[in-house]
Every structure is written in C-alpha cells, then in structure tokens.
C-alpha cells in the first residue's frame with residue numbers, strides 16, 4: 166500500500182481500479198499491459214502509423230505549395246521514416262514480447278533512434294534528432310488520442326490517473342465510467358479542477374509522479390476530503406474507506422432536506438445562492454440543489470466540447486436550454502473566457518510564453534470580432550425567454566468595457582435590421598477579477614449594471630500565483646489579508662452605489678468563507694451547485710451582526726495563517742462534523 170498526498174479539489178471518496186492516461190508532452194513511463202489487452206495495443210499502434218502517414222501526406226502538399234520543395238523534402242523524410250518496416254516491427258515486438266503499452270514501446274524505440282543520430286559526427290545528420298523527436302510526438306499524439314477514446318468505452322467504474330488533464334478532456338468524463346481522478350500536476354483553482362468539482366468526481370491533483378508508478382488495473386482510493394491518494398490499499402484501509410464513503414453519501418442526503426428552504430439567517434436576512442455551470446446539462450443539478458438562479462454560465466465550454474466551433478444556432482439552443490431549464494429564475498451568461506488554459510494554446514501554432522497574462526478572455530473576444538458578435542447575437546436572442554444578464558470577463562479598463570458594449574450594440578443593430586427578435590434591455594455587467602478593476606471599482610459602478618467578483622483569477626493576480634500550478638499552490642490563498650481588504654473595498658463600493666454585487670469564485674462555495682463574505686456585506690453567492698446546501702445550512706445558523714463581527718476580526722489580521730485559523734475555529738463551532 167502506498168499513501169500519497171496531493172491537493173483535494175473535489176470532495177468525496179472514490180474506490181476503483183485505475184485507468185492510466187499518459188501525456189505526449191511528458192516522459193512516458195514503463196507500462197505493461199495484461200495479455201488480453203495486447204491485441205488492442207497492436208491495433209492502436211497500427212492506427213497511429215496510418216494516421217500519422219496520412220497527416221504528413223496532407224501537410225506535405227499544403228506546405229510545398231506555400232514553402233516550396235525544401236519543406237516538402239522534410240515531410241518526405243518524416244514519411245519515409247514512418248514507412249520503414251523495421252521501425253514498426255521493433256515496436257510491435259516490444260508489445261508482443263515485453264507486453265509494453267503501445268505508447269511506452271513507441272517512445273522506447275524512438276528514443277533509441279534519436280540516440281543513434283545524436284552520436285553522428287556529421288552536424289547535418291545530428292540535426293535529424295529534432296525530426297525524430299517530432300515523429301515520436303506525432304505517433305504518440307495519435308496513440309494517446311486512441312487511448313482517450315477508450316475512456317469513452319469503459320465498461321466498469323474506474324479512477325482516472327493521469328499526468329495532466331485539459332479542461333476539454335475533463336469535460337468528456339461525465340459521460341464515462343470514471344468515478345474519480347488523480348493527477349500529477351494541477352492546482353485547486355484551475356479550470357480542470359473546477360470542472361471535476363462541478364461533475365461531482367472526487368479528485369486529488371498535484372500528486373507528484375503518481376502516473377508514472379501506477380499501472381492500469383491497480384486498485385486506487387481517491388480521498389477528496391483529506392488530500393490523499395492510496396495505491397493498492399490493504400484490507401483494513403479498504404474497509405475503513407468503504408464505511409467513510411457510505412457516511413459521505415448519508416451526509417449529502419441529509420443536506421438534501423434543505424433544498425426548498427430559503428437561505429435566510431436567524432434574524433431574517435435572505436441571501437441569493439446562485440449556481441455556476443459549464444454545460445446546459447448541469448441545470449438539473451442546480452434545481453436539485455435548490456439554487457436561486459445561475460450566477461455564472463461559463464459559455465466557453467461550448468468551444469471546448471466539440472471539434473468544430475459552435476454556430477449561432479447551436480449557441481442559441483444551448484442558452485435557451487439553460488434559461489428554459491431555470492424556469493424564470495435569473496441566468497447570468499458570461500461571454501467566452503477562452504485563452505490561458507482553455508482552447509487557444511492547443512490551437513495556435515506558437516504557444517504564448519505566459520498565457521495567464523496573455524491573449525485571454527475579453528481581450529481574445531475583442532480580437533475575434535466575428536466570433537464575439539455571433540455569441541452576442543445568440544445571447545440577445547435567447548434573452549427574450551427569461552431573466553438574463555450578460556457579463557464580460559477579465560475587464561481591466563473602462564475603455565475595454567465600452568468597446569465590448571459597442572460590439573453588443575452593433576449586434577443589436579444587425580438583429581434589428583434583420584427583423585430578428587431580441588432583448589434590447591438586457592442588463593450588462595462585468596467580472597471584477599483583476600486588481601485593475603478592483604482598484605477602479607468606484608469608476609466602474611457608475612457605468613455597469615452589476616458586478617460579479619471572480620476570486621479565482623483575482624487571487625491569482627493579486628498574489629502573482631498561477632492558479633493551476635501545484636508548485637506554488639501553498640501561496641494561493643483567498644485568505645490573504647490583501648485579498649480580504651480588496652473584497653471589502655469592492656463589496657462596500659457596490660453597496661454604496663446601489664449596484665448589485667455577487668461573488669462567483671470557488672471561495673463562494675467554501676463554508677470557511679461564508680461568515681466572512683456575508684459579514685463584509687455580500688448577499689449574492691454563486692458556486693458549484695453541489696456546494697449550495699452546506700453554505701445555506703451555515704447561513705441559516707447565523708445572525709448578520711455575528712457575521713459582521715467575524716468579518717471585522719478577520720480584516721484585522723496581518724497574516725493569512727491568522728485569518729485561516731480564526732475562520733476555521735469560527736466555522737467549526739457551527740459545523741463541528743464537517744471537514745473544513
């Protein structure tokens with residue numbers, strides 16, 4: 166038995182056999198497969214060779230037209246290597262004789278091939294090392310693509326173990342037999358982690374090197390409460406976790422009793438508990454968990470799910486489905502937040518050196534006006550069918566907000582000219598998720614209809630800590646005094662100006678921060694639907710004056726540790742049995 170520590174990002178306990186997904190950009194570890202799986206590995210290998218050769222043929226004709234014969238020669242060389250029978254035979258032999266996975270066998274043979282070139286004296290031939298590496302990556306991309314396909318065809322529950330997971334692959338897991346996830350890398354506030362949480366899949370990230378020493382079929386426990394992953398548990402541990410799993414299910418069932426009760430404090434103040442969603446299919450769980458509406462619809466997942474860009478009609482239908490599903494409750498649609506860890510890096514020829522500070526979110530939309538306008542048209546049309554608000558993400562300046570509004574007005578004019586019905590009076594707001602917007606909040610509240618504080622990004626930018634990097638996750642904390650003071654300022658500024666203010670970062674769903682945020686004056690919280698019942702339970706146990714006292718005390722501390730210890734002690738008094 167091996168017990169490993171990581172960062173729990175989605176609560177609950179998962180117990181199942183591992184299915185391992187390797188990553189093409191990462192060293193492929195030695196991995197053997199069971200005898201009954203060898204045939205599948207040979208098929209995967211065959212497919213990877215065929216797909217890579219076809220791809221090269223297509224690229225060769227495209228590039229030779231644009232770049233001439235020299236470029237075509239390089240593609241010819243790559244194709245020639247792939248067509249060498251010995252290469253495929255060597256890899257196939259490793260699968261047959263050593264029972265290696267197709268990915269490992271390929272990377273082993275290709276590395277040997279690279280070393281042969283490295284040793285050559287002729288600098289021109291030594292240069293070929295890079296080409297061989299290129300061929301290896303191409304083959305691995307196809308091999309791993311096939312393995313990912315296999316995920317969709319799992320026939321029994323499995324824990325997915327992987328080096329890393331993009332939000333778009335994470336998004337496909339809800340329709341598979343995957344019951345839990347454990348990853349080598351990742352931070353608590355990354356989009357992948359948020360998705361895993363939304364899907365209710367117990368998950369632990371940042372478990373260094375896990376994927377290289379777990380094999381497919383190993384029994385794994387993902388303990389999403391205590392930040393642990395247990396490989397090959399012994400019998401007593403397994404029994405203890407099975408009991409814990411049942412207790413967890415029971416606690417969740419009990420919380421279900423709160424569904425139809427209002428989020429009202431003991432002294433009669435009512436809060437609005439809204440939900441964050443990524444997919445229309447999540448509307449059902451919003452209703453189940455008793456949400457008062459949707460405070461954040463992350464529409465960019467429309468791009469992350471399909472292989473083609475979503476059309477205006479497809480978007481219109483998705484927005485209608487969410488609005489209709491909420492039956493008259495308010496829905497806040499956020500325009501695409503593409504870029505950083507979502508979509509653009511994988512698609513572009515050249516990766517940005519610093520994507521979190523790069524062409525992301527509203528900046529990307531404002532540079533892709535056709536795409537942006539299509540989205541705005543779809544939202545404006547769908548907004549005739551319910552109470553809909555429109556929100557722009559990652560705003561840093563008033564000019565940017567005005568520019569986005571101008572594009573919206575353009576879209577309105579076009580719809581008007583075309584005689585298509587739309588909602589002209591849609592309320593427009595911004596996310597405050599950059600220090601610039603927070604510092605300038607007093608100016609923004611004069612122009613915006615509402616504000617939603619995105620602490621996932623705001624914390625990242627105030628503290629200069631990448632929200633998705635496990636190496637710095639100990640520095641990423643919403644309890645940092647600088648964050649608290651910023652939140653205090655923004656909430657107070659909005660209240661004074663009479664502008665509605667919600668908070669839709671992960672912090673809104675963490676009971677640790679409920680009293681603090683309510684005490685700072687926040688009345689609208691937006692969170693993953695599964696978090697709603699517990700926050701509601703806590704609010705229903707409190708009075709406003711008591712929470713204001715908690716907030717004042719929390720604001721008086723100089724260090725993050727003091728803030729966390731204090732909030733934990735206060736919350737534990739009310740929720741003694743919950744892991745906080």
Ligand code: PEP
Pocket residue numbers: 359461463502598618619620621622623669670671
């Ligand atoms: C945020 O940054 O807090 C937020 C809600 O947006 P996202 O997590 O989608 O970046």
Ligand code: MG
Pocket residue numbers: 558598619621622
């Ligand atoms: Mg954000």
